Amino acid sequence: MEQKIRLLSVMSDGALRSGPSLAEELGVTRATVSQWIQALEGLGLEFNKVKGKGYRLCTPVQLLDRQRLVADLTSKATDASFAVVDVLAQTHSTNSVALDADYKTGRWHLYAAEHQTAGRGRRGRVWQSMPCTNLMFSLGYQASLPMSLIYLSSLIVGYAIADELNQRYQIDAKIKWPNDIYIADKKLAGVLCELKGTPADEVLLVLGVGINLLARPVLASDPNAVVANMPTSLAEVFGGDIDRTSLLAALVSRIVGVMADIDRLGVAWFIEQWSRLDMLQGQPLRLIKGSDCYQGLGRGIDEAGQLRVETEHGEVLLFNGGEVSVRRADA
Numbered sequence: 024m025e026q027k028i029r030l031l032s033v034m035s036d037g038a039l040r041s042g043p044s045l046a047e048e049l050g051v052t053r054a055t056v057s058q059w060i061q062a063l064e065g066l067g068l069e070f071n072k073v074k075g076k077g078y079r080l081c082t083p084v085q086l087l088d089r090q091r092l093v094a095d096l097t098s099k100a101t102d103a104s105f106a107v108v109d110v111l112a113q114t115h116s117t118n119s120v121a122l123d124a125d126y127k128t129g130r131w132h133l134y135a136a137e138h139q140t141a142g143r144g145r146r147g148r149v150w151q152s153m154p155c156t157n158l159m160f161s162l163g164y165q166a167s168l169p170m171s172l173i174y175l176s177s178l179i180v181g182y183a184i185a186d187e188l189n190q191r192y193q194i195d196a197k198i199k200w201p202n203d204i205y206i207a208d209k210k211l212a213g214v215l216c217e218l219k220g221t222p223a224d225e226v227l228l229v230l231g232v233g234i235n236l237l238a239r240p241v242l243a244s245d246p247n248a249v250v251a252n253m254p255t256s257l258a259e260v261f262g263g264d265i266d267r268t269s270l271l272a273a274l275v276s277r278i279v280g281v282m283a284d285i286d287r288l289g290v291a292w293f294i295e296q297w298s299r300l301d302m303l304q305g306q307p308l309r310l311i312k313g314s315d316c317y318q319g320l321g322r323g324i325d326e327a328g329q330l331r332v333e334t335e336h337g338e339v340l341l342f343n344g345g346e347v348s349v350r351r352a353d354a
Contacts, residue, residue, distance in 0.1 A: 024113035027059045028137050031155055034080040041077035067153040083237055084155035085267045095272030103279040106130035113138040118231040121163035122219055128166055135160035156237040158271055162230040171290050174327045177202040177216040179281050180230050182297045184212055187277040192261045197302035200330050201344035205302055209255035211235055290326045298323050307352035
């Protein structure tokens with residue numbers, strides 16, 4: 024994939040380029056260039072092929088600039104210390120890379136990928152995203168962490184992403200508990216947090232993020248399938264210029280910053296901030312937990328990040344993120 028990413032870099036300006044000129048610039052044969060383009064088409068990228076003249080890349084792509092990413096992270100007003108900032112051409116999962124890495128206590132690791140081959144979604148769905156179009160990254164941090172931060176970690180990431188996008192692009196992103204980001208009932212981003220170790224000792228916390236930036240992902244099993252609540256992309260909603268590298272730096276800094284704010288300002292402060300973007304607040308909900316079904320009104324979250332649901336009898340029930348499926352009852 025690294026060589027194909029080089030090809031995309033050369034063609035990212037959208038200009039028409041001949042096969043021989045591409046082969047010479049990349050140091051490969053014309054046949055190899057043709058094979059790479061076919062492989063990239065298989066991943067969803069579109070090329071205009073002009074007989075006798077060459078190829079033009081039609082899908083807008085942006086490669087992450089690691090040097091600029093490091094500079095942007097360094098310039099942000101944060102006390103965070105990054106031991107690793109890595110941009111991978113392709114990986115199975117940035118979370119897996121982060122979980123397998125070696126850490127020094129109190130130092131952050133950032134792993135981003137131009138292409139991720141096995142992004143995990145709800146109901147076992149595997150979503151395929153075109154290379155160099157969206158953001159897939161994971162943050163890893165090993166330390167003795169307070170239980171409150173561990174319980175709230177996925178909600179913290181969801182809030183930081185939604186609020187940063189709203190401020191940066193003047194959109195109206197909301198959080199669907201526990202951590203999915205939606206715009207107008209369409210999913211824009213998702214979060215997957217994982218732990219390694221025991222909270223009683225030093226624990227490795229990995230915060231995985233996937234954001235549909237320049238293009239919507241498709242189902243790997245059927246790229247032409249149309250499913251309920253199809254995802255959207257930031258490009259569709261915002262319509263203006265989006266800088267992948269600059270946005271990645273801003274989101275990483277915001278996530279780390281919110282975690283520091285909670286340590287300084289307390290959980291009650293975070294709950295108040297999170298409630299501003301709560302998509303389910305006051306909404307009639309239908310919740311499925313195993314074979315049981317519950318209905319009630321969304322009443323925010325508690326200090327452990329559990330969803331509060333008020334039944335018709337006035338009883339407030341609490342639900343954990345890993346044990347329940349939530350739908351709006353009027354959807």
